[in-house]
Amino acid sequence: MAFTIAPFVVEHLDPAADLLATRHRSNRTRQPDLPPQYEQPAATRGVLHNLVAVEGMGGVVALRKGNSPGFCWGHPGC
Numbered sequence: 001m002a003f004t005i006a007p008f009v010v011e012h013l014d015p016a017a018d019l020l021a022t023r024h025r026s027n028r029t030r031q032p033d034l035p036p037q038y039e040q041p042a043a044t045r046g047v048l049h050n051l052v053a054v055e056g057m058g059g060v061v062a063l064r065k066g067n068s069p070g071f072c073w074g075h076p077g078c
Helices: 010-030 041-052
Strands: 004-007 058-064 067-074
Touching: 010 041, 010 058, 010 067
Parallel strands: none
Antiparallel strands: 004 058, 058 067
């Protein structure tokens, strides 16, 4: 199934927070010492929101049938 790649914008924060929280829950099954609060999308949304606000930060989102199955960010200074 094909994806569309689009610039990451603020409207993608909620789906990205859901993805990150899901990934964190999975990671904690193997690394239980990771902080549990990031299993919640509200916590990961705050982290992502702060990262999006960093000057120069940019990213893309994969879109498929209106859903966002992935995202990638970067900063030219890193």
